[in-house]
Amino acid sequence: NAGVTQTPKFRILKIGQSMTLQCTQDMNHNYMYWYRQDPGMGLKLIYYSVGAGITDKGEVPNGYNVSRSTTEDFPLRLELAAPSQTSVYFCASREFGGTEGEQYFGPGTRLTVT
């Protein structure tokens, strides 16, 4: 199993541009999550999904959108990039009924908006 994969690894965007961060997992997990990690601030939940077709907001959803058309994929969309979205983005997944919240993380996407 590859686990959770994310693309791209790095990206530089200009203010106002759009992009999609890709996330795929091959573990047949129902739950998927998007976090952003800012220096010294831990991880903040952006959006999550409990299964295909079902998504919900986390702590910091503004400026982002998600979709979940398949179990495997959970892309994160930035429509109008702003400097405040400069961060490292992590995707994670968890199996349904899995051990009390244990999540598997991808390697991250480092995004810079200038």
Add this chain to the structure above:
Amino acid sequence: GNSVTQMEGPVTLSEEAFLTINCTYTATGYPSLFWYVQYPGEGLQLLLKATKADDKGSNKGFEATYRKETTSFHLEKGSVQVSDSAVYFCALSDVVSNYKLTFGKGTLLTVNP
């Protein structure tokens, strides 16, 4: 709501020193507790976990005991190695939050030879 507070870093130790990273929590339910580790340039990996009071999680020489009376889950290792240099995150989840993880801010550990 849920929250996790862990000791501020950075922490710098010499090889073979004893490590403690403090973590306390506030939770509305009966949480499970986790320590995740992030090596430079990588994503987070689960280091250890405990799912009920007085449980001890352990892995790779690291240990943490779930203390309900003090709402704590301190991470310890008796003898650190250079390869332990990383950022360590304490986290919790519970059924009230639908098992979403709440993280502390992370503690950067640097171990010098």
